[in-house]
Amino acid sequence: MSTTVAKSSFWRERFPIDAVAHFFAKKTVPMHRHTIWYYLGGMTLFFFLIQVGTGVLLLLYYRPTAEAAFESVQFIMTKVRFGWLIRSLHSWSANLMVAAAMIHMFSVFFMKSYRKPREITWVSGVLLFFLALAFGFTGYLLPWNTLAYFATKVGTEIASVVPIVGHDLLLFLRGGEEVTGATLTRLFGFHVAVLPMLTTALLGLHLLLVQVQGMSVPPQAEAQAAQRKPMPFFPYFLMRDLVGWLVALGVLAALAALFPWELGEKADPFASAPPGIKPEWYFLFMFQTLKYIPAKILFMDGEVLGILAFGLVGVFWLLVPFLDRRPEAGGRTRWFTVFGWVAIAFIAVMSLIAYVVPQTF
Amino acid sequence: MKKIFLWLILGLGMAGVVRAQTPPESSCLICHRQLDAELLAPVTAWENDIHAHNGLGCESCHGGNPSPAVAEDPEAAMSRAAGYRGKPGRKSIPELCAACHSDPAVIKKYNPALPTDQLASYRTSRHGELLFQKGDEKVAVCSDCHGTHGILAASDSRSSVYPLNVPGTCGRCHADAGYMAGYGIGVQQVADYDSSVHGIALLRHRDLAAPACNDCHGNHGAIPPEVKSIAHVCGRCHMNNAELFEKSPLAGPFQEMGLKQCETCHGNHSIVKPTDAMLDPNGEFSCAQCHEPESAGWKNGAEMFAIITEMKSKIHLADSLVGGAERAGMEVSEAKFIISSADDELIKARTQVHTFQSDLLRQTSQAGVDLASQAVGLGRAALQELQFRRQGLAVSMVIIFAVAVALYLKVRRKDREWQEGGARG
Numbered sequence: 001m002s003t004t005v006a007k008s009s010f011w012r013e014r015f016p017i018d019a020v021a022h023f024f025a026k027k028t029v030p031m032h033r034h035t036i037w038y039y040l041g042g043m044t045l046f047f048f049l050i051q052v053g054t055g056v057l058l059l060l061y062y063r064p065t066a067e068a069a070f071e072s073v074q075f076i077m078t079k080v081r082f083g084w085l086i087r088s089l090h091s092w093s094a095n096l097m098v099a100a101a102m103i104h105m106f107s108v109f110f111m112k113s114y115r116k117p118r119e120i121t122w123v124s125g126v127l128l129f130f131l132a133l134a135f136g137f138t139g140y141l142l143p144w145n146t147l148a149y150f151a152t153k154v155g156t157e158i159a160s161v162v163p164i165v166g167h168d169l170l171l172f173l174r175g176g177e178e179v180t181g182a183t184l185t186r187l188f189g190f191h192v193a194v195l196p197m198l199t200t201a202l203l204g205l206h207l208l209l210v211q212v213q214g215m216s217v218p219p220q221a222e223a224q225a226a227q228r229k230p231m232p233f234f235p236y237f238l239m240r241d242l243v244g245w246l247v248a249l250g251v252l253a254a255l256a257a258l259f260p261w262e263l264g265e266k267a268d269p270f271a272s273a274p275p276g277i278k279p280e281w282y283f284l285f286m287f288q289t290l291k292y293i294p295a296k297i298l299f300m301d302g303e304v305l306g307i308l309a310f311g312l313v314g315v316f317w318l319l320v321p322f323l324d325r326r327p328e329a330g331g332r333t334r335w336f337t338v339f340g341w342v343a344i345a346f347i348a349v350m351s352l353i354a355y356v357v358p359q360t361f
Numbered sequence: 362m363k364k365i366f367l368w369l370i371l372g373l374g375m376a377g378v379v380r381a382q383t384p385p386e387s388s389c390l391i392c393h394r395q396l397d398a399e400l401l402a403p404v405t406a407w408e409n410d411i412h413a414h415n416g417l418g419c420e421s422c423h424g425g426n427p428s429p430a431v432a433e434d435p436e437a438a439m440s441r442a443a444g445y446r447g448k449p450g451r452k453s454i455p456e457l458c459a460a461c462h463s464d465p466a467v468i469k470k471y472n473p474a475l476p477t478d479q480l481a482s483y484r485t486s487r488h489g490e491l492l493f494q495k496g497d498e499k500v501a502v503c504s505d506c507h508g509t510h511g512i513l514a515a516s517d518s519r520s521s522v523y524p525l526n527v528p529g530t531c532g533r534c535h536a537d538a539g540y541m542a543g544y545g546i547g548v549q550q551v552a553d554y555d556s557s558v559h560g561i562a563l564l565r566h567r568d569l570a571a572p573a574c575n576d577c578h579g580n581h582g583a584i585p586p587e588v589k590s591i592a593h594v595c596g597r598c599h600m601n602n603a604e605l606f607e608k609s610p611l612a613g614p615f616q617e618m619g620l621k622q623c624e625t626c627h628g629n630h631s632i633v634k635p636t637d638a639m640l641d642p643n644g645e646f647s648c649a650q651c652h653e654p655e656s657a658g659w660k661n662g663a664e665m666f667a668i669i670t671e672m673k674s675k676i677h678l679a680d681s682l683v684g685g686a687e688r689a690g691m692e693v694s695e696a697k698f699i700i701s702s703a704d705d706e707l708i709k710a711r712t713q714v715h716t717f718q719s720d721l722l723r724q725t726s727q728a729g730v731d732l733a734s735q736a737v738g739l740g741r742a743a744l745q746e747l748q749f750r751r752q753g754l755a756v757s758m759v760i761i762f763a764v765a766v767a768l769y770l771k772v773r774r775k776d777r778e779w780q781e782g783g784a785r786g
Contacts, residue, residue, distance in 0.1 A: 077692040084692065085750075236779055239772045246765040250758060257754040260690040 028230035032221035040104035047097035064188035066181030069144035091261035111218035119321035149267035285350035387427035406511035482582035527573035553631035605715035640666035664719035675733035682740025696739035703732035
């Protein structure tokens with residue numbers, strides 16, 4: 001391929017194709033015992049591309065109004081050829097993408113890959129992760145079923161506890177006081193226009209930075225990486241990536257075919273919320289934590305404090321590279337690793353409780 | 362001084378409010394409260410009586426002088442000159458109550474919705490006939506059903522005439538063999554009713570829409586429904602069945618033969634929940650009570666059973682196919698909607714049985730059969746689609762696996778090349 005391109009003077013004259021080809025030819029991947037974690041970013045990208053492809057196909061039939069949304073998804077599921085598969089792939093791939101992004105993010109965190117000069121790569125990555133969660137939240141309502149309706153009601157209510165701007169934020173998200181067709185249309189707009197636009201820009205920056213700076217070698221593997229020569233990305237590492245993607249595709253196809261994503265009942269704003277309602281798994285630990293916070297802590301509302309605390313943790317997480325200034329020198333940096341493990345344990349325990357302990361409300 | 366005057370007005374006003382809720386004080390109450398059991402009981406019961414709460418006193422029924430001033434003087438309180446009449450005789454009770462209850466001018470002051478024709482109805486009832494024409498004082502008079510000094514509104518769940526309590530109230534006499542001796546009617550009715558579909562709905566499920574004794578027999582005009590009128594009684598609630606029966610070929614012969622319409626097949630007090638088995642020639646087959654085996658009527662009944670059974674089994678098949686597909690994760694809401702429409706048609710067909718014309722039933726039930734067939738088709742298609750998806754998944758898996766393995770082998774070969782290249786380099 002590259003030789004054909006190289007031979008074609010048409011392209012060479014109009015595009016710095018040689019420079020790009022040269023860059024890829026020289027691109028290498030450091031080899032050490034943590035090399036396995038380098039696959040997760042590509043895996044997340046793979047699921048993201050599936051999201052884009054299936055999302056565009058769903059757009060051909062989906063109608064974003066309270067009157068027609070549920071019926072249009074039902075139509076996709078029953079009448080459109082392979083519509084069920086496309087919707088099921090979109091839903092499953094969304095969850096796998098969040099999972100892959102989460103593992104990628106934590107592996108980067110523990111390997112301290114956010115060290116200078118990769119601070120911006122980390123910040124853009126964390127923002128991309130938040131965008132993935134926003135995609136999950138905005139997409140959840142689109143089929144306009146009972147579960148989605150009430151989950152969105154609870155989710156947007158959480159926004160209202162933010163001090164000062166809370167109520168305005170709620171109105172902005174809902175397009176009114178209640179979750180209505182206006183909310184659906186609005187979240188649809190975020191899901192297919194605003195978020196993709198932001199994601200494209202950030203993803204471009206993130207990938208560009210990774211290419212420009214090359215792959216980070218974790219401090220604990222520096223000696224190993226120095227002993228072993230780096231692997232050329234093309235074609236050796238890319239082929240390994242492809243094997244991973246194929247496995248991911250197999251898992252995704254099996255999940256989508258064996259457990260098609262349910263549609264449920266059409267949302268009825270006048271019905272009472274179904275019992276034991278829970279958000280998607282990636283929001284579950286926050287939901288469960290808010291339940292345990294007492295109603296009042298000193299003079300503050302417990303829920304407000306909880307949400308503010310999550311907000312602060314989010315900001316802290318975003319600023320990790322600027323706070324952890326000496327990651328390779330030990331000392332203070334050890335606390336960041338401890339924090340990471342505590343965070344994982346906290347998320348795991350809270351999510352597990354939410355699944356195992358019967359819900360009382 | 363002004364203040365005291367205001368307090369006095371307020372106090373009197375309050376007294377007026379309180380008076381509307383507690384019995385007005387009278388010589389009768391003052392004196393009877395000091396008496397023993399039997400003579401104290403009316404006063405105790407009177408505390409809750411609806412009449413007392415509406416400001417009436419004992420003298421309204423018993424006459425006499427209720428002024429508390431004469432409480433120490435029984436002779437003055439119970440003076441015949443003051444109209445004292447003591448305990449009213451049983452025969453006079455209906456008219457005594459009617460003195461107020463038949464007077465719209467009086468009743469509308471308390472409860473304008475209350476009818477005032479109770480005495481007129483009572484006169485037409487079996488109870489009224491026996492009382493007024495035969496002088497039989499054993500029959501029920503107003504106080505037997507409503508009580509005497511502790512009368513409550515019929516809407517009060519503690520009232521003896523509240524729907525849930527009516528069977529027990531009627532049963533006090535009608536289930537008592539000794540009391541009913543000589544009247545030529547059985548005492549099984551209440552026990553039968555208790556186990557009937559109506560009794561279960563009312564007494565066990567506390568469904569106030571279910572009929573109690575008075576809903577079929579009338580209350581003040583209580584009388585057993587005649588042969589001709591029984592369909593009207595049942596038809597008040599089961600209007601479609603009654604109307605279809607009225608137009609059916611069975612209506613005429615039933616009347617000629619003196620057969621009671623609904624009751625002949627369904628019974629009266631012990632009505633059980635009707636099932637399709639009533640049409641089953643190998644089961645209860647109600648038709649066989651009159652129609653000889655293999656006669657036209659017998660065949661007609663058997664045919665109706667076949668139609669209902671076919672519809673039911675089609676719906677059942679659709680249910681199991683669609684349910685199976687749904688459990689496997691298929692989207693089958695359309696098929697489920699069609700099944701629920703077919704269910705509605707089955708209910709309609711069960712009502713249509715009362716036309717007693719199998720050809721007519723076949724025509725009207727066709728819509729339900731068609732719907733069920735459509736749902737069966739959708740269920741089968743969903744299961745086929747499921748099969749197709751699984752096969753598709755299997756094929757895809759094989760391809761993905763094969764490519765992955767091939768790629769993996771290639772990676773290993775390339776790795777070796779690269780290692781060797783590295784060694785050379």
